[in-house]
Every structure is written in C-alpha cells, then in structure tokens.
Amino acid sequence: MKIKSLTLTLVSLVAFALSTNALAQKVVKVGSTPTGIPFTFLDTKTNTIEGAMVDIIKAVGKEAGFTVQIEPMPFSTLIASLTSKRIDLISAAMFITPPRQEVVAFSEPIYRYGEGLMLSTKVAQKTYTSFADLKGMTVGVQVGTAFVEPLKKTQGIKEVKLYDGSGDMIRDLNAGRIEAGLLDYPIAAYILSQGNNPNVRLDKSYQPTIMGNIGIAANKDNPQLLATVNAALAKLKANGTIDTILKKWGLGV
Numbered sequence: 001m002k003i004k005s006l007t008l009t010l011v012s013l014v015a016f017a018l019s020t021n022a023l024a025q026k027v028v029k030v031g032s033t034p035t036g037i038p039f040t041f042l043d044t045k046t047n048t049i050e051g052a053m054v055d056i057i058k059a060v061g062k063e064a065g066f067t068v069q070i071e072p073m074p075f076s077t078l079i080a081s082l083t084s085k086r087i088d089l090i091s092a093a094m095f096i097t098p099p100r101q102e103v104v105a106f107s108e109p110i111y112r113y114g115e116g117l118m119l120s121t122k123v124a125q126k127t128y129t130s131f132a133d134l135k136g137m138t139v140g141v142q143v144g145t146a147f148v149e150p151l152k153k154t155q156g157i158k159e160v161k162l163y164d165g166s167g168d169m170i171r172d173l174n175a176g177r178i179e180a181g182l183l184d185y186p187i188a189a190y191i192l193s194q195g196n197n198p199n200v201r202l203d204k205s206y207q208p209t210i211m212g213n214i215g216i217a218a219n220k221d222n223p224q225l226l227a228t229v230n231a232a233l234a235k236l237k238a239n240g241t242i243d244t245i246l247k248k249w250g251l252g253v
Helices: 002-025 052-064 075-083 148-152 165-177 187-193 224-238 239-247
Strands: 025-031 039-042 049-050 068-070 109-115 113-122 138-142 159-163 180-184 199-201 213-216
Touching: 025 052, 025 075, 039 148, 049 052, 049 068, 052 068, 052 113, 052 224, 052 239, 113 165, 113 187, 138 148, 138 165, 148 159, 159 165, 165 180, 165 187, 165 199, 180 187, 187 199
Parallel strands: 025 068, 138 159, 138 180
Antiparallel strands: 039 049, 109 213, 113 180, 113 199
16 A cells, blocks of 8 residues: 555656646747837847836746747737737737727736827927817827727828838828827837937827726636736736836836
C-alpha cells in the first residue's frame, strides 16, 4: 500500500509540475496598434510595439503565468481579428462601449478619458463645447473609434473624413486639408507635445462629451482567459503596478 501511495503521490507531483510548466509556456497573442501613443505605438528603434497598454498586458502575463506575443495591426481590425481568433486578447486604447460588448468581452476598466479636439491654426479661436460647434467644418476622425458615429449624426458638419491612423489625420490638419480632428485626448496631447505639427493646436478649454473606460478585450467564448486577466489586474491594481505604469507614460491618476 505504501508503494502504491508513494506512486500516486509522485504521479500527482509530476502532473502538477507539467501543468504549471504548460501554463508558463502558454503564448497569448495580443492585438495592439502602432499609432496610439502613449498607449501603444511602434518604437522605430526596436521595431516593436511599446506603450502603457503593452506594459500592462505584459505585467498581466507575468502575474498570470503566460507569455505575451504582441501582434501589430490597425485599430479598425482589432475586433475582427479577435472574433476570428487570429489573436487571443486586445490591449490598446479601446473604449468599453455597449456595441463592442455585444461582440467581445472586456476586463475590468483600467483608465478613463475622453476625446480631444485638435484644430488647424487657420481656424478662428473661439469656445468649443460640443460637436455642434464644428458646423461648416471638415472634421477628421479615426476609423473604429467611439467618435465616428456621433460625428456623423451631428447636423451641419461639412464632411466627416475617416482615417486609418492618427498620424495621417494630424498631417492633414497640419497641412490645412482639414480644419478639425477628434482623437483620444491623451494620444492627441502626447503627439502634439512633440512639436512636429506647428499648424495644429489642441483646444485645452474643450470639454469631452464622450467619456469612456479602456480595458483588455477577450473572446466571449473564452471566459477562463478573461477571468485570469481580471484576477491579475486586481493584484496589479492593489500593489500599485498599474498606477506606476500609467505614470511612466504621462497618464497620472
């Protein structure tokens, strides 16, 4: 009996070791965008995607015991890539919205903000308080963001011009090809702070009308992975890791 008991114990220990090792070796593919600085962006020196949401998902992976493999892709393709299972998670500057929640599942919120209003310096300075104040203008917005549909529904806007990335939109603003642009405030503020677009200004007095929380997205048919992510996030919030990462990227809370 002792030999049988010892054998069962050894088998259990080996099984545990193998399962732990398998978890540690599991690679989770994570979709992120190269144009969402400081949340996600392409570091041309290393040719890798970096940013706050990259640091956060890597910290989650370390806590949860899986390896993160970042998959660069345009923002507009993130959800389709997730639902088609090309990737396992999305970690980017993506608002948690009811329409998106119908398609994918989100983690607990990580960071909250709203849109920023960028204007060509050719536009007369005045107080802008809503989308309605953009009447008569050609306004740029990035495909897939939460700002597209509200802009399209605003009467009086001359044209809503769609862009795949924020860089092209800001270049058009700087060149005077459009008069205004809407972008996630932290992204707009970071890009314009670099001083490479002298003909664009960020309207500091503008109050955002679409506030949202960003989170990590997973497939609805993979609740176990989402539960693992949420458990790791809870620990990282409690020990201050999330705040440290946000502050590192100028997103102080």
